[in-house]
Amino acid sequence: MTTTAPSPTTPHPTATPTADAAGRRRRRPSTGRILGWVVLVLVMIATLFPFYWMLRTALSTNAALPGAAADPLPAGLGVEGFRRALGLATPEESLADGGSGAALDFPRYLLNSVVVATLVTVCQIFFSAMAAYAFARLRWPGRDVVYGVFLAGLMVPVIFTLLPNFLLIRDLGLLDTLPGIALPTMIMTPFAVFFLRQFFAGISFEIEEAAKLDGAGRLRTFFTIILPMASPAVATLAILTYMTAWNDYLWPLLVSQSDQSRVLTLALGVFRAQAPQSAPDWAGLMAATLLAALPMLLLFLAFARRIVNSIGFTGIK
Numbered sequence: 001m002t003t004t005a006p007s008p009t010t011p012h013p014t015a016t017p018t019a020d021a022a023g024r025r026r027r028r029p030s031t032g033r034i035l036g037w038v039v040l041v042l043v044m045i046a047t048l049f050p051f052y053w054m055l056r057t058a059l060s061t062n063a064a065l066p067g068a069a070a071d072p073l074p075a076g077l078g079v080e081g082f083r084r085a086l087g088l089a090t091p092e093e094s095l096a097d098g099g100s101g102a103a104l105d106f107p108r109y110l111l112n113s114v115v116v117a118t119l120v121t122v123c124q125i126f127f128s129a130m131a132a133y134a135f136a137r138l139r140w141p142g143r144d145v146v147y148g149v150f151l152a153g154l155m156v157p158v159i160f161t162l163l164p165n166f167l168l169i170r171d172l173g174l175l176d177t178l179p180g181i182a183l184p185t186m187i188m189t190p191f192a193v194f195f196l197r198q199f200f201a202g203i204s205f206e207i208e209e210a211a212k213l214d215g216a217g218r219l220r221t222f223f224t225i226i227l228p229m230a231s232p233a234v235a236t237l238a239i240l241t242y243m244t245a246w247n248d249y250l251w252p253l254l255v256s257q258s259d260q261s262r263v264l265t266l267a268l269g270v271f272r273a274q275a276p277q278s279a280p281d282w283a284g285l286m287a288a289t290l291l292a293a294l295p296m297l298l299l300f301l302a303f304a305r306r307i308v309n310s311i312g313f314t315g316i317k
Helices: 019-027 031-058 080-085 091-096 106-137 143-155 158-171 178-186 190-200 205-213 218-229 231-247 250-255 264-273 282-315
Strands: none
Touching: 031 080, 031 282, 080 091, 080 282, 106 143, 106 178, 106 190, 106 218, 106 231, 106 264, 143 190, 158 178, 158 250, 178 231, 178 250, 190 231, 205 218, 218 231, 231 264, 231 282, 250 264, 264 282
């Protein structure tokens, strides 16, 4: 039996980097990328830390807070602060836990906030969508001039409109009412019209022409074709409007005068004013603040991706 020696002309295999090694080198993060992630983590910590500290204080007791001011964990873990904020604690229990003993009508304040925010959102989206459609799709004399003047309202500080709006609401007899709180922003706002107009302007005109050939009028085309196509932008604007109306404080403070129309943001001021003279009811105040902010936090977390995507998409129209 004989064996054949390898031909001297046959090249020997040489060691080459494997694809996995090359992939690992390509995926190796750069210094700039690492620095970017470090900065992002620090920003997230700085953003989320106040919410954690608010929860930590709400779960503490007023008696244990002074001796554990720097403790990262709740001092004297308990839910008495939430019970006082919700009005579930008796006056005796509230005084024993460091509260004022006064009752807080939290359900009424919550209902008022829901009514005002819903009224502002529904009406503003409806009227702003029609105005935005008129600016984007209809041809009429002076359209661009009127739109420019309308957009100039974005440069007017809100504080300048408080006194005229207050006088108008007073003359209409709507002081200390929920419609009086909602009316100034219930019709439309320059931002809402601008936001929706940018989206409507990007819709193809052929769609409207096809609807016109089928016998659809302007209103039918708007409500059955254009508005459903703009549902991502409309949903995003509705979320932003609802959050803005929910968090509004200064205007409800001017108009509201009793529990009948007091919204949840004003309830925090009422709760703070009811604090005993010895020391603020920090646990109850932080619990009330957390309860007031929790619906909007959940709403934003549920629709954060849609908001960001819709804003970016609308901006390039």
